[in-house]
Amino acid sequence: MEWAKMCSQAHFNLATSGLTSVPIGEFPVELEELEITKPGGYGYDPLQQRIARHSGVSEECVVAATGTSMANHLAMAALLDPGDEVLIEHPTYGPILDIANYLGAQVKRFTRKFETKFVVEPAEIAKAISGRTRLILLSNLHNPSGALIPAETLRAIGEMVQRTGGHVLVDEVYLEMIFDSAPPFAFPIGQALARDNPYIVTNSLTKVYGLSGLRCGWILASPVLARRIWLLNDLFGVNAAHPAERMSLMAFNHLEQFRKRARTLLATNRALLDSFLDSRRDLECFRPPGGSVVFPRLTHGDAEAFCKLLREKYDTSVVPGRFFEMPQHFRIGIGGDTQNVRTGLERLSAALDEFAKR
Numbered sequence: 452m453e454w455a456k457m458c459s460q461a462h463f464n465l466a467t468s469g470l471t472s473v474p475i476g477e478f479p480v481e482l483e484e485l486e487i488t489k490p491g492g493y494g495y496d497p498l499q500q501r502i503a504r505h506s507g508v509s510e511e512c513v514v515a516a517t518g519t520s521m522a523n524h525l526a527m528a529a530l531l532d533p534g535d536e537v538l539i540e541h542p543t544y545g546p547i548l549d550i551a552n553y554l555g556a557q558v559k560r561f562t563r564k565f566e567t568k569f570v571v572e573p574a575e576i577a578k579a580i581s582g583r584t585r586l587i588l589l590s591n592l593h594n595p596s597g598a599l600i601p602a603e604t605l606r607a608i609g610e611m612v613q614r615t616g617g618h619v620l621v622d623e624v625y626l627e628m629i630f631d632s633a634p635p636f637a638f639p640i641g642q643a644l645a646r647d648n649p650y651i652v653t654n655s656l657t658k659v660y661g662l663s664g665l666r667c668g669w670i671l672a673s674p675v676l677a678r679r680i681w682l683l684n685d686l687f688g689v690n691a692a693h694p695a696e697r698m699s700l701m702a703f704n705h706l707e708q709f710r711k712r713a714r715t716l717l718a719t720n721r722a723l724l725d726s727f728l729d730s731r732r733d734l735e736c737f738r739p740p741g742g743s744v745v746f747p748r749l750t751h752g753d754a755e756a757f758c759k760l761l762r763e764k765y766d767t768s769v770v771p772g773r774f775f776e777m778p779q780h781f782r783i784g785i786g787g788d789t790q791n792v793r794t795g796l797e798r799l800s801a802a803l804d805e806f807a808k809r
């Protein structure tokens with residue numbers, strides 16, 4: 452995260468994974484609807500209702516959080532005691548691993564292999580899971596590869612966890628980038644499996660909708676667990692910034708507009724990415740069905756040295772694979788402005804050409 456904040460800046464930024472931010476001039480702000488402070492209680496009721504409706508769950512299953520980041524932390528902290536066993540996908544989004552370690556969990560891993568398109572193999576989880584496994588952590592779409600976990604896999608994992616006990620946390624911050632079919636949301640799949648839903652889900656308006664600054668995140672959990680998480684949040688944030696809650700409500704009122712923006716931008720930029728990838732023999736790449744990232748492998752030379760050359764000489768950034776424990780890869784994000792992405796990819800090509808001659 453420190454690298455992302457301090458070192459990923461370059462004129463041509465292919466390091467970010469979300470949609471380019473919505474500027475205030477394009478945000479449908481209704482000044483008369485703003486307020487500074489809300490009366491007491493847990494969450495802001497109108498926003499709770501919108502998140503619940505958006506997610507197809509009852510309000511008692513929704514806990515508001517400061518972005519998916521805090522949602523992940525709260526959910527994990529509510530479920531894990533020091534020494535508890537957790538099972539985390541490899542590769543993973545770094546902070547997930549860091550939170551587990553911070554909470555003193557005993558971390559075990561299962562692999563999503565590049566060679567098999569980063570699929571989640573229930574058999575891999577079956578090998579690693581035990582009666583001691585308190586929590587399994589997945590991202591859907593997968594960060595860094597963009598791979599989709601289909602509903603039948605989620606069902607199989609849910610059934611497994613029902614037999615062994617514990618929960619599955621799915622970070623769905625990229626899932627609504629699937630526009631052409633119904634995304635496989637984990638929470639309703641879990642609800643259909645058992646009265647005590649084995650699934651917990653985290654999400655926000657950050658990545659798909661380009662609204663990171665609102666920090667509008669949430670957790671979906673069974674009502675008993677949701678209440679526990681609200682109480683735990685009293686140790687952390689207590690309340691959200693109310694103007695941000697009000698603006699998040701405005702965002703939900705215009706979500707279709709932001710969704711269209713994302714869909715159009717990603718379709719345009721994906722075409723650029725595809726022609727870039729088609730032109731490169733020095734990259735091996737799984738191409739996911741949607742989303743904003745890919746995670747190619749450099750076939751020759753040291754990928755870390757390549758990322759350095761790209762940044763220093765070509766003023767273009769990607770995320771080095773070491774942040775995902777796969778140093779021969781790097782992550783390309785295509786959620787930026789089209790002109791920026793186009794030039795970034797051209798520079799990536801030029802840097803690859805130069806690197807190949809070394």
Ligand SMILES: Cc1ncc(COP(=O)(O)O)c(C=O)c1O
Nearest residue numbers: 518519520544594622624655657
């Ligand atoms: C998988 C995943 N979860 C959570 C986040 C952070 O989301 P938010 O900005 O909503 O805190 C990121 C950001 O890169 C991410 O990739």
